[in-house]
Amino acid sequence: MLGNGTLALILDIAATAARAGVKPVVEEEEEEQGVAPEQKDEASFLVFEDRPRERTALPLGVVERIESVPLSQIEYANGRALLQYRGELLQLRDDGRVLDEMESLEQKGEETAATVLICGDASVKGSPRLGVVVRRVLDVSDGTLLEKDAASGGMDLALVKEKLTTIFRGFGAGSADAWREVA
Numbered sequence: 001m002l003g004n005g006t007l008a009l010i011l012d013i014a015a016t017a018a019r020a021g022v023k024p025v026v027e028e029e030e031e032e033q034g035v036a037p038e039q040k041d042e043a044s045f046l047v048f049e050d051r052p053r054e055r056t057a058l059p060l061g062v063v064e065r066i067e068s069v070p071l072s073q074i075e076y077a078n079g080r081a082l083l084q085y086r087g088e089l090l091q092l093r094d095d096g097r098v099l100d101e102m103e104s105l106e107q108k109g110e111e112t113a114a115t116v117l118i119c120g121d122a123s124v125k126g127s128p129r130l131g132v133v134v135r136r137v138l139d140v141s142d143g144t145l146l147e148k149d150a151a152s153g154g155m156d157l158a159l160v161k162e163k164l165t166t167i168f169r170g171f172g173a174g175s176a177d178a179w180r181e182v183a
Contacts, residue, residue, distance in 0.1 A: 041144060041145035042143070042144050042145075043060070043142070043158075044059070044060040044061070044140065044141070044142050045057035045058065045141060045143050045158065045160050045165070046059075046060050046063045046117065046139075046140050047137075047139040047140070047141060047160055048132075048134040048135070048136065048137045048138055049096075049135045049136050049138055050095055050096035050098065050132070050133070050134045050135060051095070051135075052135070054096075054166065055138065055163060055164070055165040055166065056134075056165065056167075057143065057158060057160060057165045057166070057167055057168065058117065058119060058167075060140060062119045062120065062121055063117055063118070063119055064118045064119060064120050064129070065117075065118040066115065066116075066117055066118070066137060067085075067115075067116045067117075067118055067131075068113045068115060068116075069083060069113060069116050070111075070112075070113050070114075071099070071102050071103065071112045071113065074092065074099065074114065080092075081094055081099055083116065083131055085118070085131070088129065090118070091128075092116065092130075092131040092132075092133055093130060093131070093133065096133070096134070096135060098114065098133045098135055099133055115133070115135070115136060115137065116132065116133055116134075117131065117132040117134060118131055119131070139160070142160075143158040143160030143161070143165065145157075145158050145167070146158060146159060155167075156169060
């Protein structure tokens with residue numbers, strides 16, 4: 001569900017093909033000339049906002065679904081937000097404290113629903129899913145992963161539509177290096 005209330009379907013043909021074990025074919029012209037396909041750290045990203053005015057992204061290959069979840073369906077155990085989702089217990093990450101803000105709105109009588117990105121790493125069998133609570137989904141776009149250096153303060157960053165975007169950490173191995181395989 002997008003910020004304006006419309007529904008969107010995200011279909012990543014490359015990720016679907018990769019999950020099915022289909023490999024890309026090198027163009028015959030490139031093969032004849034001996035030119036290897038470009039080896040850049042380009043990937044498709046789902047860009048979202050989890051903190052005000054801050055863009056964050058996940059490689060599109062790990063996003064399975066975007067769900068609009070009524071706040072009443074989110075449960076808590078030992079201070080952790082959890083969601084019963086399709087027969088499994090899904091841990092929710094809420095780095096931007098979106099659920100806290102929504103609960104205060106609900107106490108004022110407004111019905112609210114959280115936008116949750118259902119994420120999983122299809123390349124790792126038995127890998128647990130994770131729900132990422134976001135303020136709103138901004139875009140799906142290609143971008144380039146940037147190398148870590150002193151200027152970035154060691155953060156995982158990408159350029160998506162010429163804007164700096166933080167790569168979401170904390171799923172799987174938790175770094176952009178791990179996402180390079182998925183992206």
